[in-house]
Amino acid sequence: MLSILIPAYNYEVMPLVSSLCKQCIESNIIFEVIVINDSPGLPVNGENNGVTTLNNCRLIQNESNLGRTVTRKLLAESAKYNTLLFLDADVKLPDNLFIxxxxxxxxxxxxxxxxxxxxxxxxxPDKMLRYKYGKQREQKEAAIRSQQPYGTIFSGNFLTPKHIFLENNYQDSQNLYGLDNYFSYKLFKNNVDVVHINNPILHLGLENNEVFFKKCLQSVQNRKNLLVDEPDAEKINSLIRHYITLKKYRIDKLIGVGFKITEPLLKKMIFKKDPSLLALDIYRLGYICHIK
Structure with a gap:
């Protein structure tokens, strides 16, 4: 028995839901699909109403934008079954064997x-930063991801027991970005078994360069707020590990000052036609040293 859960923000989900239903029926399993529209008032919500015409499918409309973390919690609480498959809305199944x-x-x-x-x-070109980051940092074989099982967790395609998700998901109602890192840390600290397999979705919904860059900085801020002081967080997160090392040798403030001087050059390298991910890494390290 399987509950497939999809948080949707301004994205048409009917092609994805139809493919999932077809594969579940062919696999002869008991299933449900729940979609939550987290984009109130947008025209795409009308297109997603077609979900309700499919067997074993439900559509829930948030009255306000709650964000992906809170929406996932609502999805999990709404699920009838004890095994949850979370998928982002802006993805495509790789083939007919995904389920x-x-x-x-x-x-x-x-x-x-x-x-x-x-x-x-x-x-x-205006989406190359997100694309290059995804190709080089996220698109990896299971054998590579398994070398650091808690450091390569992306919440757009994973299977989890319901109780494990609810126990380890971020509990606050704030609409924050980058909480995959928090979820990873909780799984690590609670010794939850994480298995990586080769069953990738095709990620279609790429943010433009400016939006993705802003989200990267939000993720850095939330890591500093939520994880820097947590025991052993540096074991699964390289940015926190580097930051703690700089603090240990008391050069984090110096790096923060240097960051302000080099910030324009780094941004130029990040936003060029062929974005530099090294420049993005250096920027994030300088940024975490600079912000309070």
């Missing part, structure tokens, strides 16, 4: 990460 690859893990006490993939053809 079947997860079947052997249903009912197990493990969190299972399927992975991400990206189109071979690069997008327009």
């Amino acid at each position: 079947k690859r997860y079947l052997s893990y249903i009912g197990k006490n493990s969190v299972v990460m399927g992975g991400y993939s990206y189109e071979k053809q690069p997008p327009a």
Whole structure:
């Protein structure tokens, strides 16, 4: 028995939901699909109403924008079954075996990460930063991800027991970005088994460069607020590990000052036609040293 849960923000989900239903029926499993529209008032919500015409599918409309973390919590609480498959709305299934690859893990006490993939053809220049980051940092074989099982967790495609998700998901109602890092840390500290498999979704919804860059900085801020002082957080997060090392040798403030001087050059390298991910890494390290 499987509950497939999809938080949707201004994205048409009918093609994805239809594919999921078809695969679940072909796999002969008991299932449900729940979609929560977290974009009140937008026209795409009308297009997503078609979800209610499909068997075993439900659509919930948030009255205000609650954010992905809170919406996922609502999805989990609404689920009828004890195994949850979370998928982002802006994805495409790789083939007709996607659900079947997860079947052997249903009912197990493990969190299972399927992975991400990206189109071979690069997008327009204004989306190259997100595309290049995804191709180089997220699109990895399970064997590579398994080397650091808690450091490569992406919440757009994973299977989890319901109780494990609710116990380890961020509990506050704030609409924050980048809380995959917090979820990873909680799984690590609670010794939850994390399994990586080769079952990637195709990530289609790429933010433009400015939006993605802003989200990267929000993620840095939230890591500093939520994880820097947590024991052993540096074991699963490289940014926190580097920051703690700089603090240990009391050069974090010096790095913060240097960051303000080099920030324009770093941003120029990040936003060029072929974005520099090294420049993005240096920027994030300088930023975490600079912010309070």
